[in-house]
Amino acid sequence: MIYLFIFIHTSCDDGLNDLADLGDVNNIKTSGFIVVGTTSSNTARVKYFENLPSGTIDLSDGIDFPRFFPNSIYNHAIFLARPDESPGYSKYVVSENGDLFEIGTLPTLNAGSFRIDVRDAEFGVFQDRATPDNITIFNPTTLQIIDGVDMNEGFVPGDIDQRYQRFIFRGDDVFAPIRGNVTGESFSSFILHQANLITGQFVGDTQRNGNGVSDIITFNNFGQRLIDDSGNLYVADAGNYTGGQVWGRVNKIPAGSNEIDPDYVFEPARALNPSNVFLPTFNNFYVLNNGKAIAKVNSETPQAAIDIILSVGGNLANLTPAQTQEILSILFSAESARWCFLDLNAFTVTPIANIPAVGVFSGGQVFFDGNTIFFPVANATENAYFSYNTNTEVVEKAFEITGADISGVYNIANNN
Amino acid sequence: MGKFYLIVLLWLPLVVFSQDSFTISGKVVDDNRLAIPFANVVLSLDNKYAITDENGRYRMDNIKPGRYSISVSSLGFKTQKTQITITKNLTQNFILTTTVEDLDNVLVTGKTKSKLLTENVVAITSLDIQKSKDQALGVEDVLKQSTGVVVRQSGGLGSNLNINLNGLTGQAVRTYYDGMPIELYGGALQLNFIPVDALERLDIYKGIIPVNVGTDALGGGLNLVPLKIGGNILRTSYSVGSFNTHRFSLHGNYNFNENLSASISSFINYTDNDYEMRDIPNIVENLRTDGTVESITEERINATRFHDRFRSSLVEASLSIHDVPWADELQVSALFSKRDNQIQQGTFITGLAVGEAETEATVVVQKLNYKKAFFKEKLKFNYSGLYARSINTTNDSTTAFYNWRGERLVTENSRGSEIFGIPIARKGESIGTAHRITASYAISDNVQFVISEFNYGIEIDGEDPIGTRIEIDGEQIDPNTIPSKLRSNVFGTELNTTFFDKKLTAIGFYKNYDYSARSIEFIASGITEIPLRTVKSNNDGFGFGVKYQMSTEIFLRSSFERTLRLPTQNEVFGDFAAIVPNFELRPEQSNNINVGARYEKNLTNNRFISLDVSGFLRDQENLIRPVPFGPENSQFINEANVESIGIELGSRFRPFSNLSFNGSFTYQQLEIGKSNDIRSSGGSEGSSVPNIPNLFFNVTANYTLENIFRSKNNLELSWNYLFVDRFSVNEVIDLDSANPAFVVPRQHLNNANISYILPEQNLVCSLAVQNIFDQEIFDNFRIPRPGINYAFKISYSLQ
Structure with missing residues (x-):
């Protein structure tokens, strides 16, 4: 029987998949939503929706990639680290058939190169981590390299290799927070390097200091949306989240200045809960109109972590390294953060009612559609987006996602 | 107690x-x-x-x-x-x-050890390697022909090897050499470079692993049983093949008298592994006239591997005393091995090759085996002890980039390493000891009781002049210099009983796993003393099985077991780089059910037919997987559960005395269940476990031409066809809607072997042709495997 089966089976076709019919790639979709989910193997499932999702959407038949982390969207094209994990960056569009289609790549030497940002149709910036003292300016429309910028003059503590966490545009300038390149180590101050897109030259650097000992981290979030109505640029750092007790801070570079304003001190986690010293960080910071911003702010210390602290008399200095590690493990998985509105002038933080608490490292990217902001909520009971209408101030669950855990939703009609 | x-x-x-x-x-x-x-x-x-x-x-x-x-x-x-x-x-x-x-x-009426194991109450496939010993094959090639087994390599001879057994893979499948965990040999032995003629058998345990072999294993394991030869005999073989591959082996035994003998077993492997890979990406630098880099581009080329040389050698000498009043057998052995590998790529093929990274291992092992039976053979006592010292070096510390043409790029590699996240020049010393004591007692003709105690420990330390440092009281310390220790004790007891004139056989076992490990907590900061951390665990496992012999031709068998797999040191303590520790990591657990039936019949004129049908059901819990920990690091956690179901068919058919067929067929479904990770909402439920095929089978035809060229000289022809169905390297629910770019296509592999046997000259000449039709064959994560390749082998024995 087995031999008969083998004979029959080998007579069949070879089963190779045909590539999807991509249609006319010149007629790309100019609106719609890319929904990205993460599997338990940390691969990605991606699916295009023509209309704003509602109810429950299923990603189980989405297209799979080893990874899919968009950094920028401009003119309906998605710029991201290559989803097949090859070194470099890709430009994706949605074809008229609703299929994701890679229309170009920017290869790099270092497979860990991860950040590409686009200002507009003419200028974008990426870094090849193989050349840590350089950034590359490219044309996002043609993917032609415009120039390389030697950033060697920028201040780097210890003069070690740095990498750039993200690229933040203000006019013709680009600001880039640095981080150690080789092992991912951070610096005890938050440092931005600045370059000019037109001249292709390094401009300068600016920094905010911490306690001189603990590392200050910065997160990678999608897009831009960091300049207020007056042209002030706000750049967030995450503080220290390994017990170093440095609060994450909103840093302000006033309009017309290239320096972080040392007198502007806004620490959202401290404003929300001054006793939250172990994980005093916030994430997903975006500037809105009228001096407002949004962020996911860690607010509470779980009781299990408090119990450990109490067991050493409440004195953090008495914690052993093992106890510190245990607390961090608790904090990393705790649903102790809230989506909040931040007032950048009054330095207040207001949790948004009716949006469930999440982990500060939980998945999902905020997205915008008209007057509505959509907040990802990924916790033990929810895998959904909640919407907040800025006109009506109504919060409601917008849609649920099944078939993968939330990674992000991206509105391709919006630029960044 | x-x-x-x-x-x-x-x-x-x-x-x-x-x-x-x-x-x-x-x-x-x-x-x-x-x-x-x-x-x-x-x-x-x-x-x-x-x-x-x-x-x-x-x-x-x-x-x-x-x-x-x-x-x-x-x-x-x-x-x-x-x-x-x-x-x-x-x-x-x-x-x-x-x-x-x-x-x-004798072939018809006798039962080899392999056959006896195959008929055991628990599901064991025992491959009689001696039948393939003269073929120019590797052990992994023989293993691929078994049901339920997928063998995947990241390159050619000596490359990393991953075994998938009934859906289990990685650490969940344990490999033993002569009943001892193969990792105790410190890299001296690996399944994919041991010559086929250095083994007696290869036992594949798909369910219960007997207490006298197993340690912790989630539901399967492989035991490589080394060659045992008697008499005054010397066997040697040499093979030469494609990609400048040379393999030599020498095995001998000499009896000084009826109580004393000495033996030697040795082999040498060398290969350049310089096979061609088709249509792979390659990075090219576009230079300005002044020699600086303007930009880089990517092309697709057919590339020849250029940094994948593998060399290994091993010699083991033993002295045995037999049949003296105080011992049935006492064997003392010493083993020396040396191995070095060049590394050609990381996990995936990208536009850059690895051009300098390499590893080396030097291992010395001393072994002692003692056997004695008491009370008229009713009580049997075995002791095996092992002491291994290995020096392992890993060097990945270059400032160069290489592309797949073997060219060094102009751009310097600022990271200073090609594979690891940081430059590494680690030299580590590992000292391992293991002791296994097994006693079996035949309480009656129908009842046997077995008790086994296995204890092993490893201590590892080393140095890395350029690796990670931790700061202790202001001083920079190399964490490699702080010894890590691991000790494990597995106690097992097993009862075998037979009923109804030995038609019904039942087995039950209990195991206790005791584990402790100590290592440095390398991510500690702001500390004033060495942050050593110890983890301990104690767990139980059990199982039982029955076999019913319906007739001389048919038997049925079934087994259940609850097993566990202890976390490895890296999983608990991290890797001194990107993996952070998780001291709360629990063992993986699995409930396994195996059922099977076997039919075999000897027909007239030396004809034969057999058919094995078996199925398995697994419910795995607390699978240990890496997840992101913060933006930069990862951590192993107990996450997904996996439910597996599979069916296997195996058959041997000899329609004529000189023509035979072997076939095996496996179909399995491995489905991810609910996740334990609080950060997951269970979105992956129902997905297939990635990178594992669901369907694969193979068939082998053997034909013997007798008295060719000369009386008694035979020509044996063998053809093997292997099919592996398409599978995705990503986690997908439905292959039909999966991204075709990450689906490994269906693969058809055809291999042939021809052997000319000259029994009077004790000589066998073999020619093996692998991948005859030069098909595109992929391995783990779509790494291309060699196209058509050849090996010629000559075997000679002197008695």
């Missing part, structure tokens, strides 16, 4: 005590007075039989008085018959003489 007494008490009600009768026992040896293991001893009239143990000893109880005919047969020996009269307990020894002519008859 309390547990021990409890277990004994639990088993006692099952024990069926023997009745008064006589016993016949003895020893079967060859012309050289060497023990013949696994010989069949059959007593006429009473329908009783026994199999000699590894010392050639047999024993039959409950023999009624009378006159009997007793016959002894074994593969390669003339069958011997004699008449005996039983009026009291009797000792009857046999001396068998070797034969070539009698081989076929």
